[in-house]
Amino acid sequence: MINFADKTFFITGAGGGIARATALLVARHGARLALADIALEALETLRQEILQDTPSAQVSLHRLDVSDAQACRASVAACVEFHGSIDHLVHSAGIYPEKRVADMTEAQWRTLMAINLDGTFHICQAVIAHLREGSSIVNLASLAAQRGSYAHAHYAAAKGAVISFSRSLALELAPKTRVNAVSPGIIATPMTRELLASKGPALLQSTPLGRLGTAEEVAGSIAFLCSPLAAFITGETLQVNGGLYIN
Ligand SMILES: NC(=O)c1ccc[n+]([C@@H]2O[C@H](COP(=O)([O-])OP(=O)(O)OC[C@H]3O[C@@H](n4cnc5c(N)ncnc54)[C@H](O)[C@@H]3O)[C@@H](O)[C@H]2O)c1
Numbered sequence: 456m457i458n459f460a461d462k463t464f465f466i467t468g469a470g471g472g473i474a475r476a477t478a479l480l481v482a483r484h485g486a487r488l489a490l491a492d493i494a495l496e497a498l499e500t501l502r503q504e505i506l507q508d509t510p511s512a513q514v515s516l517h518r519l520d521v522s523d524a525q526a527c528r529a530s531v532a533a534c535v536e537f538h539g540s541i542d543h544l545v546h547s548a549g550i551y552p553e554k555r556v557a558d559m560t561e562a563q564w565r566t567l568m569a570i571n572l573d574g575t576f577h578i579c580q581a582v583i584a585h586l587r588e589g590s591s592i593v594n595l596a597s598l599a600a601q602r603g604s605y606a607h608a609h610y611a612a613a614k615g616a617v618i619s620f621s622r623s624l625a626l627e628l629a630p631k632t633r634v635n636a637v638s639p640g641i642i643a644t645p646m647t648r649e650l651l652a653s654k655g656p657a658l659l660q661s662t663p664l665g666r667l668g669t670a671e672e673v674a675g676s677i678a679f680l681c682s683p684l685a686a687f688i689t690g691e692t693l694q695v696n697g698g699l700y701i702n
Pocket residue numbers: 467468469470471472473474491492493494497519520521522546547548549550551570595596597598638639640641642643644645646647
């Protein structure tokens with residue numbers, strides 16, 4: 456049931472851990488890829504990796520700052536020109552800066568919201584007109600939305616809003632397009648390197664499955680939600696956290 460032949464995935468934050476694993480996975484199942492990130496170099500490296508892994512893959516690269524609505528529209532238009540249409544949006548771009556509320560400046564709050572929340576609105580809005588029948592959107596939320604996260608209140612607030620936004624968009628885009636969120640726990644990627652260095656052992660102790668998650672495991676959940684296996688699932692938030700938070 457996981458066959459993405461002739462399906463185009465537009466993946467943001469593609470230079471990062473979770474999106475990279477997703478791109479590699481869906482390419483193996485036949486997907487065409489539009490890879491977008493603010494860091495173009497990481498995308499070039501990923502394209503080489505994908506082509507080594509899946510030589511037949513069709514890949515386009517897009518330098519994109521998701522906080523810029525016009526840039527989102529331009530990247531989506533370039534993707535459609537190259538691939539013809541969009542079937543799945545996986546929106547994984549995001550930042551995770553540490554700052555306690557008492558010390559946070561207005562500018563730090565705004566920057567986080569511009570990327571993690573406004574970016575979600577911009578890229579989802581930009582793809583809507585190009586989505587095909589049977590399409591889907593998966594937005595990356597976070598355990599922080601449900602549990603809170605010390606010194607990351609702005610991040611947690613934005614991710615809570617991403618979940619609410621995804622639910623509402625699911626209502627607007629049904630039945631043509633399904634919209635879901637994946638809410639990872641602690642996953643070993645560049646984003647969590649500092650967190651794991653300082654709090655890794657404590658986090659492992661409170662995780663029932665007793666280990667960190669991998670980017671590949673989150674990618675598997677994303678691929679599932681985009682596939683026909685999840686054809687009756689929309690407006691859902693899938694927790695991928697090893698039991699660290701049980702809803
Ligand atoms: N790793 C985890 O434990 C974890 C946990 C919960 C949620 N998440 C969420 O999953 C998503 C992916 O996380 P990851 O661990 O792969 O992170 P990562 O840091 O490895 O990747 C994030 C990517 O987003 C890109 N990016 C940053 N700002 C951007 C912008 N303005 N426009 C476009 N791209 C931009 C970065 O260049 C990077 O390649 C994020 O939304 C993150 O909040 C991750």
